[in-house]
Amino acid sequence: MTEEKRNPAVSADGAVLADGDGTAGELLIVSTLKARVGGSGRLVLTRKFVEGMNAYAAYWPGPVAVLVSTTDERESNLDPVEVDDATAQFRVEVLPDSVYEQAQRLSRAALVLASVVSKDICLAGLCRTAGVPVVCVSEHSLRTRKQMVEAATSNPLLRIRRKLWESRTERRLCKLAAQAVGIQCNGTPTFEAYARLNPRPLLFFDSRVTSDVVASQEEIRNRSEALLSGAPLRLAFSGRLIAMKGVDHLPVVAEELRRLGVPFMLDICGGGMLEQPIRHRIENAGMGDCVRLRGVLDFHTELVPFIKNSVDLFVCCHVQGDPSCTYLETMACGTPIAGYANEAFRGILKESGVGWATAMNKPRQLARLIAVLHRDRAALVRAAFEAREFAIQHTFENTFRRRVEHMLECCRAWRAGTGAAA
Secondary structure, three states, rough: OOOOOOOEEEEEOOOOOOOOOOOOOOOOEEOOOOOEEEOOOOOOEHHHHHHHHHHHHHHHHOOOOEEEOOOOOOOOOOEEEOOOOOOOEEEEOOOOOOHHHHHHHHOOOEEEEEOOOHHHHHHHHHHHHHHOOOEEEEEOOOHHHHHHHHHHOOOOHHHHHHHHHHHHHHHHHHHHHHHOOOOEEOOOOHHHHHHOOOOEEEEEOOOOOOOOOOOHHHHHHHHHHHHHHOOOEEEEEEEOOOOOHHHHHHHHHHEEEEHHHOEEEEEEOOOOOOHHHHHHHHHHOOOOOOEEEEOOOHHHHHHHHHHHHHHHHHHHHHOOOOOOHHHHHHHHOOOOOEEOOOOOHHHHHHOOOOEEEOOOHHHHHHHHHHEEEHOOOHHHHHHHHHHHHHHOOOOOOHHHHHHHHHHHHHHHHOOOOOOOOO
C-alpha cells in the first residue's frame, strides 16, 4: 500500500495529540487472529478485524502495520474478507519465523500493541530487549479462559490438562501486564483481573456500531408500538452457533416459554457446527412456527437493521465471560438483553444499569424471566432507550479514539522515562 499523510490524532476535546506527519512513528499490532491465504494470493482476515485496523489508522498519527501468523485452517468467524493492499489503510505482514527476524522487525516500531495471550509473551520480551514500548490488550480473565475450555472440550482428561495449563500460564500473563507501559482491557472481567498490575489501565467495550448506525429514538418508538399493543414478543440471538455461545440452550428457553403460554417469535441468526442439531430439535419439538434459523446475516445491511426494527429483547445464553461485541452492538440498536450472569454480562449490567441476568446454565429460569418481562412490556421499552444511551458513549469511533489517545499517552510516558519497567 502507498503511504499517505494522515490527519493528526485528536482528543475528545479537540486537542491535537500529535502531528500528522508520522512523528509518532509506527504503530505495530501483533494479531492473535491467524490469516489464511485466499484464492487470489491475498491474506484473508475478518471484516471486523479489518475495520478495527482501519480505525487505528484513522486516529494514529503515523503508519500502522499488522503482524499475523498464517494457517491453512478455516476460521469459524462469519465475515472473512481478503485484504486489499490498495484500499486498506494499514500494512499486513506475515510474522517472521526466526526470533532474530522478529526482533529486527519489532525494533522499528514506535509502539507495539500485543494481546495478553501466551504466544505474545515472547514477543513482548523481544520488545523489551529492543527498547520498544508495549501496550497489552487483555480480553479474557483466567476464569473466562477456563469456562471457554469447559465449553469447547468434551474429553474430560484433556479438559483438566488445558485448565491446568491456563492456571500455570496466568503467572506469566500477569508479569507481562505489569511490565507493559499500558494495558487496554476489553470488558470489566479482565479489567478487574489485570488493571491493578499496571500504572495505565484502560477499560473499553468492543463494538462495530458507528454513531450513524445507533438506533434513533424515533426508531425505538416505532418498534415499541407492536410490543405495547400486545403482539408476540420478538426475541433474537445472533452469533456463532457453537457451544461456547450457549446456543444449544435456546431451544430449551423456547420450549419453556411455550409451556408458560408466552406468545413469542425467536429468531436465531448465525451459522456454526450446532446449526443442524438445533434445527432438528426445533423440528422434533414442533416449534417451527415460533423459532426460526435465519442463517448468517450481513452485519451492516441485514443484521443491524433487523435488530433495530424487529427485535424487542435479545436472548443471550453465553456460558462464559467472553467480552463479546454482541452486548454493545445490541444495545446500540436500542435493544435490551436478558441473559446468563457470566462475568462479562455482569460487568455490562454494572456499568450500564440496563438488562436482566439469571443464573448460569439455567435456560428454564431465563425463560421464566422473559415471561415476567412479557407481563411488564413498559419495562422493555424503558430499557430500550436506556440501552441506546449507554451505547452512544461506546460507539466504534469513540472507542478507537480513546484507545489511540491512551496509546499516545503511553508513548509520552515511555519517552519521559516514566513507563513501566522494561
